[in-house]
Amino acid sequence: MSERExxxxxxxxxAALSGLExxxxxxxxxxxxxxxxxxxxxxxxxxxxxxxxxxxxxxxHNVLIYVLIAAAGVTALLGHWVDTGVIVGxxxxxxxxxFLQEGKAEAALDAIRDMLSPRATVRREGRSTTVDAxxxxxxxxxxxxxxxxxxxxxxxxxxxxxxxxxxVLTGESVAVEKTTEAVxxxxxxxxxRGMAYSGTLVTYGQASGVVVATGDATEIGRISAMLxxxxxLQTPLLRQVAAFGRVLSATILAVAGIAFxxxxxxxxxxxxxxxxxxxxxxVAAIPEGLPAIMTITLAIGVQAxxxxxxxxxxxxxxxxxxxxxxxxSDKTGTLTRNEMTAQEVVTAQRRYHVTGAxxxxxxxxxxxxxxxxxxxxxxxxxLGRAGLLCNDASIFxxxxxxxxxxxxxxxxxxxxxxxxxxxxxxxxEARPRDDVIPFDSSHKLMATLHHDHAGHAFIYLKGAPxxxxxxxxxxxxxxxxxxxxxxxxxxxxxxxxREGQRVLAIAFAPAADHRHDLRFEDIEGGLxxxxxxxxxxxxxxxxxxxxxxxxxxxxxxxxxxxDHAITxxxxxxxxxxxxxERVLTGAELDRMDDATLHDEVDRVDxxxxxxxxxxxxxxxxxxxxxxxxxxxxxGVNDAPALKQADVGVxxxxxxxxxxxxxxxxxxxxxxxxxxxxxxxxxxxxxxxxKKAILFILPTNGGQALILLAAIALGYxxxxxxxxxxxxxxVTAVTLALALAFEPSEPGVMDRxxxxxxxxxxxxxxxxxxxxxxxxxxxxxxGVFIWQQAVDAGIEVARTAAVNTLVVxxxxxLFNARYITNSSIGRHGLAGNRAVWIAxxxxxxxxxxxxxxxxxxxxxxxxxxxxxxxLAIVAAGVALFLVVEAEKALQRARGRHS
Numbered sequence: 015m016s017e018r019e020x021x022x023x024x025x026x027x028x029a030a031l032s033g034l035e036x037x038x039x040x041x042x043x044x045x046x047x048x049x050x051x052x053x054x055x056x057x058x059x060x061x062x063x064x065x066x067x068x069x070x071x072x073x074x075h076n077v078l079i080y081v082l083i084a085a086a087g088v089t090a091l092l093g094h095w096v097d098t099g100v101i102v103g104x105x106x107x108x109x110x111x112x113f114l115q116e117g118k119a120e121a122a123l124d125a126i127r128d129m130l131s132p133r134a135t136v137r138r139e140g141r142s143t144t145v146d147a148x149x150x151x152x153x154x155x156x157x158x159x160x161x162x163x164x165x166x167x168x169x170x171x172x173x174x175x176x177x178x179x180x181x182v183l184t185g186e187s188v189a190v191e192k193t194t195e196a197v198x199x200x201x202x203x204x205x206x207r208g209m210a211y212s213g214t215l216v217t218y219g220q221a222s223g224v225v226v227a228t229g230d231a232t233e234i235g236r237i238s239a240m241l242x243x244x245x246x247l248q249t250p251l252l253r254q255v256a257a258f259g260r261v262l263s264a265t266i267l268a269v270a271g272i273a274f275x276x277x278x279x280x281x282x283x284x285x286x287x288x289x290x291x292x293x294x295x296x297v298a299a300i301p302e303g304l305p306a307i308m309t310i311t312l313a314i315g316v317q318a319x320x321x322x323x324x325x326x327x328x329x330x331x332x333x334x335x336x337x338x339x340x341x342x343s344d345k346t347g348t349l350t351r352n353e354m355t356a357q358e359v360v361t362a363q364r365r366y367h368v369t370g371a372x373x374x375x376x377x378x379x380x381x382x383x384x385x386x387x388x389x390x391x392x393x394x395x396x397l398g399r400a401g402l403l404c405n406d407a408s409i410f411x412x413x414x415x416x417x418x419x420x421x422x423x424x425x426x427x428x429x430x431x432x433x434x435x436x437x438x439x440x441x442x443e444a445r446p447r448d449d450v451i452p453f454d455s456s457h458k459l460m461a462t463l464h465h466d467h468a469g470h471a472f473i474y475l476k477g478a479p480x481x482x483x484x485x486x487x488x489x490x491x492x493x494x495x496x497x498x499x500x501x502x503x504x505x506x507x508x509x510x511x512r513e514g515q516r517v518l519a520i521a522f523a524p525a526a527d528h529r530h531d532l533r534f535e536d537i538e539g540g541l542x543x544x545x546x547x548x549x550x551x552x553x554x555x556x557x558x559x560x561x562x563x564x565x566x567x568x569x570x571x572x573x574x575x576x577d578h579a580i581t582x583x584x585x586x587x588x589x590x591x592x593x594x595e596r597v598l599t600g601a602e603l604d605r606m607d608d609a610t611l612h613d614e615v616d617r618v619d620x621x622x623x624x625x626x627x628x629x630x631x632x633x634x635x636x637x638x639x640x641x642x643x644x645x646x647x648x649g650v651n652d653a654p655a656l657k658q659a660d661v662g663v664x665x666x667x668x669x670x671x672x673x674x675x676x677x678x679x680x681x682x683x684x685x686x687x688x689x690x691x692x693x694x695x696x697x698x699x700x701x702x703x704k705k706a707i708l709f710i711l712p713t714n715g716g717q718a719l720i721l722l723a724a725i726a727l728g729y730x731x732x733x734x735x736x737x738x739x740x741x742x743x744v745t746a747v748t749l750a751l752a753l754a755f756e757p758s759e760p761g762v763m764d765r766x767x768x769x770x771x772x773x774x775x776x777x778x779x780x781x782x783x784x785x786x787x788x789x790x791x792x793x794x795x796g797v798f799i800w801q802q803a804v805d806a807g808i809e810v811a812r813t814a815a816v817n818t819l820v821v822x823x824x825x826x827l828f829n830a831r832y833i834t835n836s837s838i839g840r841h842g843l844a845g846n847r848a849v850w851i852a853x854x855x856x857x858x859x860x861x862x863x864x865x866x867x868x869x870x871x872x873x874x875x876x877x878x879x880x881x882x883x884l885a886i887v888a889a890g891v892a893l894f895l896v897v898e899a900e901k902a903l904q905r906a907r908g909r910h911s
Contacts, residue, residue: 022167022209022226022227023197024199025169026196027170027171030169034153036154036224038172039137039139039155040138041138041154042138043139045153046138049152053229056149056165086098086102134165136154150166150225151228152226152228153225154225155225156168157220159216162215164213165212166225166228167212167227168210168211168223168224170194172223173192173220174221175218176192177190178214179217181648182672183213183214183649184203184576184649193207193208193455194208196208202576202624203233212227240626240654255774258775269722273288274292277291283725291731294731294734298717298738298742299718300714304706304710307710310754312330312332314699316332322695323666324688324689324691324695325679327674327677332696332699333703336693336700336701337696337768338660338696339641340569340570341689342572342643342644343571343645344646345585346577347684348681348684349573349589350552350557351372351554352668353371353552355368356368356430357548357550358513358547359547359548360510360547361490362545363492366388367380371552373425373429375409375416376433377433379433389435393490395434395436397544397545399431400521401518402438402441403441403442403462404460406420407424407427407428408425409432423518430547446465448465448530448532450532457481459537460475462475470524471528471529472522472524473525473536474520476521478518479504479519482541483498483543485539486498486541487542498543510546513584514550514584516548517548517549519545520544521544523542553588554687557589559687560691563690566764567763567764572619572621573591573592573619575624576625582621583595586619591620593619596619597618597621598621599621599622603624603632612639615639626652630655632655633645637658642660643660644662644663645658645659645662645663646664647677648669648670650670663679664676667682667683667684693763695758701758702754705831707774709750709753710745712826715790716787716789717742719788719790719791719795720798721733723795730808732795733816734873736873736874737873737875741816744860748853748859749824755848782897782900785897786826789893793822793893794815814886817864820856821887829901831849832901834901836898837894837898
């Protein structure tokens with residue numbers, strides 16, 4: 015069995031050294047050289063990357079872009095350089111935007127490599143030396159000290175009070191106590207006490223360990239390989255646009271080909287004239303402004319999300335949030351505050367519930383639901399005093415925020431004491447500390463010796479309940495000491511544990527007067543128990559509300575955490591996630607095949623003790639059921655799942671650079687509530703994109719129908735190609751752009767997520783586009799024929815037709831603000847200043863188009879008579895009223911936007 019395949023955490027330390035043919039004094043230089051040649055350097059390898067040129071050229075791989083490039087080529091051959099320039103400009107701008115966005119995607123792997131330790135202290139040939147970490151090999155003996163970054167995966171064979179922060183791998187922020195003991199084969203990574211993993215940080219103690227894996231074979235290297243293998247998914251919108259583009263392009267080319275054949279064969283137009291007509295038809299039908307409008311709408315969504323602490327790194331993710339149906343969320347710091355809080359206090363006769371969260375010393379004590387004064391219970395006060403003095407942490411306020419210096423669990427006890435009205439400075443002055451037995455991972459307790467100013471000495475002790483209870487013979491009851499019932503207190507401890515709380519026991523013992531030293535035998539027995547404290551990282555209140563809002567919006571929230579199952583279930587119950595009973599652990603996931611997992615992921619909402627592979631499998635299982643998945647995370651362990659998810663969401667405050675680079679979105683405040691707010695914005699963005707498409711396409715449809723009708727009837731073209739481009743671009747950059755600023759419609763979070771597989775244009779939207787296109791054909795075509803009939807001249811007739819299309823678009827803009835809801839009344843006119851700004855801008859542009867001599871020369875325009883303008887405005891009013899009547903019919907049939 016190779017080093018990579020061996021489950022080193024299951025072997026005793028001596029067996030691990032033997033299996034690697036190593037020894038506590040380390041390897042010889044010759045052995046190091048031989049192994050370095052066999053295993054390679056201790057670094058993570060990377061796959062070949064696409065060049066910048068290849069990434070740029072890939073942006074042009076789109077059917078609609080091909081059609082536009084072909085149209086530009088034909089117009090260039092025909093010498094219509096204005097048309098060519100506009101089309102090429104649209105294509106190039108969109109390619110540049112896509113190129114810049116994609117360039118950020120590959121930085122996650124670079125961030126992983128930056129996490130590896132540059133140097134390592136090793137034992138070789140019996141001497142300690144510092145070497146470049148890339149030179150480490152399996153079998154090397156590494157020495158660890160506080161502040162060291164673990165340089166490779168190690169099996170520990172010596173450890174003294176060792177604590178390692180493994181949050182980058184497990185997501186849990188509390189440092190893990192390490193030993194040299196072997197554990198079961200199926201132990202989760204966070205439970206492998208005898209292992210130290212590359213990239214993690216030593217926070218306390220010293221240790222020696224033998225290298226069992228280097229480079230790609232380490233846990234962090236394996237995550238890097240998983241990240242390489244995960245393909246970036248195309249967003250639902252991009253899939254829809256691609257499908258829409260293929261259908262639209264095929265339709266446009268087919269219609270243009272038929273029109274060309276009909277014009278040359280039936281109407282006997284000249285080939286050059288029909289080429290121009292066919293190109294005009296293609297340009298008329300293609301919504302050139304749509305890519306720009308989509309990009310701008312998404313960019314506006316990015317700004318709106320940023321105001322809600324959600325920083326979007328990749329533009330299409332804005333819209334994807336609107337279709338999210340499942341959110342897989344980490345627990346610590348996202349759903350919870352990542353601030354340990356004392357929530358329950360159990361004394362001999364009472365159980366208090368303590369309100370307030372975090373390190374802010376404000377909260378109340380409740381007994382059977384009623385608020386009580388802690389000063390009325392001497393035992394409660396003595397327990398709070400003991401927790402405050404047998405403690406090395408402190409809390410302080412900066413700019414209105416309460417911060418912690420020290421261990422989070424100790425900080426919870428300090429905050430608890432302050433809530434009782436005790437003051438750290440006064441208590442330490444009244445009962446100064448003489449000596450201390452620091453916390454020791456083997457004994458799981460801490461003890462301090464104090465004296466008061468009358469010379470009385472006493473000991474306070476806190477620690478794991480099982481370690482403290484075995485040293486206690488009595489319990490404090492109403493000022494007296496009574497024999498301790500161990501079974502009863504173990505039951506209290508288990509009750510708090512089942513509620514997901516970390517339990518500490520606090521005890522007291524008198525000492526000989528004027529004692530100033532503390533020995534271990536002083537705390538071996540005979541202590542008096544003061545009580546138990548239940549500590550938990552509480553849920554964020556705003557996150558609880560956000561989870562409820564997600565449920566109303568048809569979005570399931572799943573907790574995927576590296577924490578223990580009991581804690582996860584307790585937090586889930588408080589958050590409203592899951593049924594409070596069903597929890598799947600990583601070990602259970604390992605025993606499931608993919609088919610079973612696909613079924614279970616639909617039934618279970620809480621997953622505990624998960625590894626990077628588990629998180630990645632869960633995201634894929636969610637996606638396999640046709641769901642659009644968002645995933646949150648902050649550690650290296652989360653990166654593969656973040657990249658696999660349709661929307662990866664990294665934590666901005668506590669997240670690693672690896673997680674941020676793998677994600678599409680970063681939360682500036684690490685708060686789940688910001689995800690729910692971003693989903694609301696995402697739904698609004700999609701609504702506005704749909705409105706923009708529903709607005710733009712009838713313009714293209716109306717122009718195309720006008721040209722088809724002219725070719726079919728043998729008429730002169732009512733609109734020239736350059737006039738078509740004018741209409742398409744000015745309405746897109748003014749009127750359609752205004753729809754990007756539409757606010758959220760009422761009830762946007764009270765409807766289920768849209769089906770990511772639904773086409774961009776439903777049958778209903780196609781009907782609306784066809785109806786409005788036909789009305790535009792009738793109005794603009796009618797005005798053109800009227801002007802031709804009165805011998806107004808071709809320039810005047812075409813100018814009248816173009817202005818008719820634009821005025822119809824202005825009136826239709828107000829229809830498009832609501833897809834089926836009524837636009838008549840104040841709410842259809844107010845609420846979006848951008849609409850009126852766009853209308854004003856377009857009126858100015860059309861005035862220049864019609865009356866400015868340079869533009870008259872460029873576009874071949876001439877102003878119509880005043881009576882024509884009255885007819886054009888009347889046509890616009892008629893269009894508005896017809897569309898509103900159709901919307902009323904849709905509402906009567908039960909269709910609502």
